[in-house]
Amino acid sequence: MTAKVLQKFDGQLLLKILNSLKDPIWIIENNGNVLWVNQAADDFFSIGELIGQNVFKMEKQGLFSPSIARLVIEQKRFISTAQITQNNVQLLVSGDYIPDENGDIQYIVTHARQLSQAINQSSELGKVESILQLYKQQIRELILQKNQQNEDFYVGKSKAAQTISVWSQKIADIDTTILLNGETGVGKTALAYRIHQLSSRNNKPFIHLDCGAIPESLIESELFGYKKGAFTGANANGKLGLIAAADQGTIFLDEIGEFPLHLQSKLLQILQNKTYRMIGDNQVQQADVRIIAATNVNLMERVKEGAFRKDLFYRLNILPMKIPPLRERREDIIPLLNLYLGKFDQKYGHQHYLSKNLMDTLYNYSWEGNIRELENLMERLVITSAGPKIDIDDLPSDFPIQQSQQLLLQNVEEVSLPVYLDQIEKSVLIKTYNETNSTWKTAKKLGVSQSYIIRRLKKFNLRISEKELVEI
Incomplete structure (x- = not known):
């Protein structure tokens, strides 16, 4: 039931829900200008048009005190406090912020309720914070959709794409380990980043470590860091590892199946106890990070081969998710083709369209490299195609089209x-x-x-x- 509701959720529905609430809700820009208020806020203050006004000026005019938005901006954290209006009405007001991609404050969301209605203030604070967390998550989702960044997997309408889109929203703020399974190029990195952006850690670092791309001898120092003089050739001042760099954020361990066996016990310690030791240091460090791992191999097979610890596998596999290859969700191919056509046309200043023959051919192609292969092909076609129409003849000479499929598509206009x-x-x-x-x-x-x-x-x-x- 929840999945069906979330699939239908959009920005207009969110505004309708917020307008149905009896408590005033404000959305404010980081400069203090009011971006949006619900109907309850308009009715409560009754001072004319609120949208476009500046809350800092309103505070100076004595319309309310203090300004919750100002406090959130100054302290950059969730704030809940009592507020008095010009009519001596006491409110319990809470506010939190939505960060931009750099972690800076972009929007402030506030919620108010008359103190006389709060039977138990401590429990009400908890309820208000929960409500604001929901608002924040939905607004983060709307911002992601608007920017269309790292949304490659989610532009399609296949059941798999919709299921994972809903799933990523549901587990974003469940602060536990996630294991993503899927072939190379299916969008594991994009999904990991999406989960991070939808989580409460979104204004903190997202660190990507490809375990298969770094030499085994360097992974330990890259991930855990080392103290001064830990080994010959080390930086004289020591080095912080990626775990420290991702403090309070998310670390994405790509191709976790390639993680060295002799270091897996240290990774297990982070997952179990949230602690680790830098190389050459006896002091235990705290690891306040959320770990998302990904693999394109069967980890249980790696366990049977003795190349992967069974206990580590079970600690990683708390929230597993399999991303199907593109050939198993063909409904997403055409939307992805259009997405990347528009993306690269804009990048290179061109204007192209795909012929029906080409779209049919690419729809039936197996896409062994998945979304990454599709993206690379579309960029190549946008660059190399002479005219506005991109057709089968524009495909690279090494593109594996079956001859029978070519004949069928070329003769489409000759049959009913x-x-x-x-x-x-x-x-x-x-x-x-x-x-x-x-x-x-x-x-x-x-x-x-x-x-x-x-x-x-x-x-x-x-x-x-x-x-x-x-x-x-």
């Missing part, structure tokens, strides 16, 4: 629509069955029943021969 659609369906059936070697798995992958697949095989005169579909 039903015949063309049958040809497409037959091509998809053959390709999918030859990948799965099972009518049941083919049906599951294509989202239809097994009996439907059997009927289509008969219609297209296809039979199974040595685990492949062939035409009779």
Whole structure:
């Protein structure tokens, strides 16, 4: 039920919800200008148009004291305090801020309630803080959607994309370890950053460490740091590690399956006790970080091979999430093509469009490199295509298009629509069955029943021969 509600959630619905509340809600810019207020705030103060006014000036005019927005800006933290209006009404007012990408204050959100309505002030403070956390998370989500940054995975409408989008919102503020599974290029880094941005740690660092890209001999010093004189050739002043650099933020351990076995006990200590030791130091350091790990290998297989600790795997696997490859969520391919076409057209000052033949070809392509391969191809096409129309002929010479698929697409205008659609369906059936070697798995992958697949095989005169579909 929660997933369905969140899928339908948008900015207009958020504003309607906030307007339905009986408590005044304000959204204020970092310069003190009022960006938005709900209807309750307008009704309570009754001093004309609030939007566009400056709360610092309103405080000086005695309309209320103190200004909660001013206190939040000065102290850069959640504030809850009593406020008195010009009519001597006492309010319990709380405020918190939404950071920008640099961690600076971008917006302040405030909530007010008359003290006479607060039966138990301490419990009310907890409720108010919870409400503000919800507002903050939803506003962070709206800002992410508006900026369209690191949203590559989420532009599609596939069930997988929508499920993970909802899931990332749900677990963002659950401060525990997350393990992302998926092939290279599916968007694990983008998802990790999205979770960080939606979390309460979003105004703190996001540190990305690719465990497979750093030599094994350097990972320990990079991650944990070292004290002065810890080893020959070390920096004379010592070095803080990435864990210290990510203090109060998030550290993303990409390709965790490549993490050296002899260092896994130190990583386990961080996950269990939130403590670690720098190289050459006996003092225990505190690690206030959230860890998100990712892998493109089967970690349980690595455990069986003796290359990965079983206890570490179970500590990482608290909140696992598998990101399916692009070929298993084809509904997302066309939106992604359009996204990157627009992105690179804007970057290089061009204006292109994709032909239907090309879009059909790319839709049926296997995308072994997933989103990363798609992004690289679109950038190449935008740069190298001569005219505004990008067609099949513009594809690189080494792009693996099946000859039969090319012929089908080139002759699309020579046949009727039903015949063309049958040809497409037959091509998809053959390709999918030859990948799965099972009518049941083919049906599951294509989202239809097994009996439907059997009927289509008969219609297209296809039979199974040595685990492949062939035409009779």
